[in-house]
Each structure stands twice: as C-alpha cells, then as structure tokens.
Amino acid sequence: xxxxxxxxxxxxxxxxxxxxxxxxxxxxxxxxxxxxxxxxxxxxxxxxxxxxxxxxxxxxxxxxxxxxxxxxxxxxxxxxxxxxxxxxxxxxxxxxxxxxxxxxxxxxxxxxxxxxxxxxxxxxxxxxxxxxxxxxxxxxxxxxxxxxxxxxxxxxxxxxxxxxxxxxxxxxxxxxxxxxxxxxxxxxxxxxxxxxxxxxxxxxxxxxxxxxxxxxxxxxxxxxxxxxxxxxxxxxxxxxxxxxxxxxxxxxxxxxxxxxxxxxxxxxxxxxxxxxxxxxxxxxxxxxxxxxxxxxxxxxxxxxxxxxxxxxxxxxxxxxxxxxxxxxxxxxxxxxxxxxxxxxxxxxxxxxxxxxxxxxxxxxxxxxxxxxxxxxxxxxxxxxxxxxxxxxxxxxxxxxxxx
Ligand code: HEM
Numbered sequence: 241x242x243x244x245x246x247x248x249x250x251x252x253x254x255x256x257x258x259x260x261x262x263x264x265x266x267x268x269x270x271x272x273x274x275x276x277x278x279x280x281x282x283x284x285x286x287x288x289x290x291x292x293x294x295x296x297x298x299x300x301x302x303x304x305x306x307x308x309x310x311x312x313x314x315x316x317x318x319x320x321x322x323x324x325x326x327x328x329x330x331x332x333x334x335x336x337x338x339x340x341x342x343x344x345x346x347x348x349x350x351x352x353x354x355x356x357x358x359x360x361x362x363x364x365x366x367x368x369x370x371x372x373x374x375x376x377x378x379x380x381x382x383x384x385x386x387x388x389x390x391x392x393x394x395x396x397x398x399x400x401x402x403x404x405x406x407x408x409x410x411x412x413x414x415x416x417x418x419x420x421x422x423x424x425x426x427x428x429x430x431x432x433x434x435x436x437x438x439x440x441x442x443x444x445x446x447x448x449x450x451x452x453x454x455x456x457x458x459x460x461x462x463x464x465x466x467x468x469x470x471x472x473x474x475x476x477x478x479x480x481x482x483x484x485x486x487x488x489x490x491x492x493x494x495x496x497x498x499x500x501x502x503x504x505x506x507x508x509x510x511x512x513x514x515x516x517x518x519x520x521x522x523x524x525x526x527x528x529x530x531x532x533x534x535x536x537x538x539x540x541x542x543x544x545x546x547x548x549x550x551x552x553x554x555x556x557x558x559x560x561x562x563x564x565x566x567x568x569x570x571x572x573x574x575x576x577x578x579x580x581x582x583x584x585x586x587x588x589x590x591x592x593x594x595x596x597x598x599x600x601x602x603x604x605x606x607x608x609x610x611x612x613x614x615x616x617x618x619x620x621x622x623x624x625x626x627x628x629x630x631x632x633x634x635x636x637x638x639x640x641x642x643x
Pocket of ligand 1 (some may be wrong): 588
C-alpha cells in the first residue's frame with residue numbers, strides 16, 4: 241500500500257506555488273507533485289491530492305466535510321469575533337449538513353435554472369454595450385471582465401447599478417482570508433466584510449418593505465416547511481452569492497482571454513465556429529481554472545488515493561492539478577477547444593457543487609465568442625498583472641489592444 245509522502249521535494253514544490261514564479265506557471269509543479277505521490281504532506285500539516293480521480297473523490301466523499309466550529313479555532317482562535325471569518329465560515333460554502341442541506345434547498349428554490357436562463361438576452365445586451373465602449377488599448381479587467389459579471393449578479397440580486405463598482409475592492413479585500421488568515425489581512429478583510437454586510441442589510445430592509453422581482457426579494461420570501469432564512473443567514477447568503485458571482489467569473493474571462501491570445505489557432509477556431517462555445521468554455525475552465533484548490537477535513541478514518549488517512553486530517557485538493565492529469569485527459573497541457581469527454585473539476589463536486597455554475601457558463605459562452613468576433617484584431621498590449629493569490633487564480637490587469 242502506498243504511504244503518505246513526506247518529502248523535501250514536495251515541500252519545495254508546494255512552497256514555490258505560493259511565490260511569484262510558481263503563481264505565474266503552477267502547472268509544471270503540479271505535474272511533478274502528481275508524479276511524486278498521490279498524497280503528500282504540506283508544511284502546515286495538510287494532506288495534498290493532485291490527481292483528477294482523487295480530487296473528485298475529495299469533493300464527493302460524504303466522510304469528508306468542512307471543519308466544525310470547534311476546529312475553526314485552528315485557523316483563527318477568535319474567528320467568531322472577525323466579521324470576515326464569520327461571514328465565510330457560516331456560509332453554505334463552508335458549513336455541513338444538516339444546515340447546509342436546509343440552506344442549499346432554500347437558495348436553490350430562489351436561484352433557479354429558469355431565473356438564470358431568463359437572463360440570457362440581458363447578458364447578450366450587456367456584452368454588446370461593453371464591447372461598444374472598447375477601442376484601442378484597454379485594460380480588459382476594467383473594461384469587460386469585471387463589469388460584466390458584477391452587473392449580471394448585481395441585476396440578479398437587485399443591487400442598484402451605481403452601487404456595484406465599490407464591491408470590486410471590497411470583495412477582493414474580504415477574500416484575502418481565502419489564502420491564509422494573518423492578522424494583517426484580517427485588518428483589511430474585516431472592515432470590507434462589514435461594509436458589504438451593512439450595505440446588504442440596508443438593501444434587504446428595503447426589499448422587505450417593498451419586494452421587487454429580484455433574488456434578494458425571493459430570498460426574503462423563501463420558505464421551506466414554513467421556516468424562513470434568519471436575517472443573519474440571509475445577509476451571509478447574499479454576500480456570498482454576490483462575491484462568488486463576480487470574483488470567479490471575472491477570472492474565468494481573463495484566464496480565457498490570456499489562454500486564447502497565447503493560442504492563436506484556438507482563437508481563430510472559436511471565431512470561425514461559434515458553435516464550439518460550449519466545449520470551448522469547458523476547455524477554458526479546465527485549462528486554467530479560477531478556483532485552484534478546495535479544502536476539507538476527514539470526519540472519519542478513510543482511504544484516500546489508496547492510502548489510510550486518519551479522522552481529523554485536513555485535506556487540500558488541487559483542482560488545477562487534477563484538471564491537467566494525463567490519466568484523465570489526453571495531452572492535458574494542450575488547449576483544445578474541440579475536446580470532447582471533458583470533465584473539469586473547476587466547479588467542485590458533491591453537495592457543495594458550485595451553485596453558480598450554470599450562470600458562469602452562460603456568461604462565458606455569450607461573452608467569449610462575442611469578443612473574438614467583434615474584434616478581428618485582438619492582442620496583448622502589455623504584460624498582464626497577476627493576482628497575488630493561489631486559491632483564486634486570475635489577473636488584476638490585462639492590457640489588450642482591439643480593433
Ligand atoms: C467560473 C466561475 C466559477 C467558478 C470556477 C466557481 C467555482 C466554485 C467551486 C470550486 C465551488 C466549490 C467549493 C468547495 O466545494 O469547497 C463553488 C461553490 C459555490 N459557488 Fe461557484 N464558481 C464560479 C461562479 C459562481 C457564480 C457565478 C456564483 C453565484 C452566482 C457562484 C456561487 C457559488 C456558491 C454559492 C457556492 C457554494 C455552494 C455550496 O457550498 O453548496 N459561483 N464554486
């Protein structure tokens with residue numbers, strides 16, 4: 241039986257992933273980690289999996305879950321006193337059944353496939369408006385990749401348009417804690433999370449008085465077995481939906497544009513065959529996913545990757561590595577928009593499978609073909625600026641020239 245690997249090489253590779261060069265191109269390091277062992281121990285004690293099958297198992301195995309409140313002390317001793325941590329660790333993203341099941345059911349009854357599909361014409365309109373405004377050299381993040389998703393999720397939730405831009409900085413500050421929980425990050429993340437919460441409290445109070453045709457009003461009204469969301473749960477849910485609704489999709493759009501510009505043959509293919517939009521987006525999600533990793537804890541003694549793992553062990557699944565596993569994908573390092581039988585891990589799996597996956601897919605499937613068709617000339621106009629994080633992968637600036 242294979243054992244947990246504790247090797248100096250694995251530690252070096254994992255450390256490199258937290259530095260500039262590793263962030264720029266984590267994929268060769270992922271390859272080596274996959275080759276070294278299915279399960280390696282990181283410096284902070286967590287167990288790391290990098291193969292596709294093992295990452296998928298981590299998301300689906302019901303014996304793995306999120307840390308119960310008493311274990312969160314490990315992350316930050318006073319986590320409940322930090323609004324940034326409370327707003328994350330009490331959200332559906334990180335809670336366990338039965339609360340997760342109840343909240344997921346409640347939000348699913350409001351955030352329906354019909355509500356998402358109904359947005360299609362509106363998304364196409366927003367895409368056209370943004371493309372109309374792009375000329376010459378522009379920062380693709382400012383001009384397109386941020387405004388599109390923030391306006392889509394803003395409209396869905398019912399956040400008035402003039403209020404939306406402030407959330408770019410606020411959400412970036414709040415999500416600093418996804419990387420690691422350091423005192424200096426909490427000083428930035430706490431006021432940002434509090435500002436998001438205060439804003440949403442004001443908006444929710446308005447919708448209680450005067451409901452509108454939006455998701456916040458639907459959440460206010462949502463009832464399941466006569467049980468409503470508490471005010472606290474409602475604000476946490478709205479904050480998570482809003483943040484997750486644009487932060488990740490912005491990065492999907494930037495990562496996709498960078499990948500296409502670096503593969504002009506694939507860009508030309510998408511231009512020539514817009515019918516490829518669905519397989520193209522799956523492949524772009526696989527090739528350079530915005531969410532690179534997710535974390536769990538073992539409730540029980542389990543076997544993972546054929547290795548016995550004791551209950552209480554923390555486990556990190558590198559989705560970005562699993563997405564390049566040659567055991568699962570033919571020529572995994574090749575961007576191939578026609579790839580069939582694609583199964584990116586990018587939206588996770590199991591009970592926490594991304595609630596916004598249909599919306600993110602829809603936005604990218606409309607936006608990317610429209611972008612490449614609008615501009616016969618689309619190129620880099622400078623070096624892209626990488627976002628300083630590992631868990632969320634993307635760019636803060638992406639200078640492009642269009643004509
Ligand atoms: C390309 C864009 C996106 C990516 C790559 C992405 C990725 C993910 C991943 C990997 C998870 C699972 C995390 C885990 O299991 O630990 C997740 C969960 C979630 N996502 Fe997304 N997401 C995207 C867009 C969105 C959008 C647009 C929304 C909202 C409108 C959204 C809302 C959520 C929510 C609420 C959860 C938690 C679900 C639960 O725990 O039950 N996401 N997402």
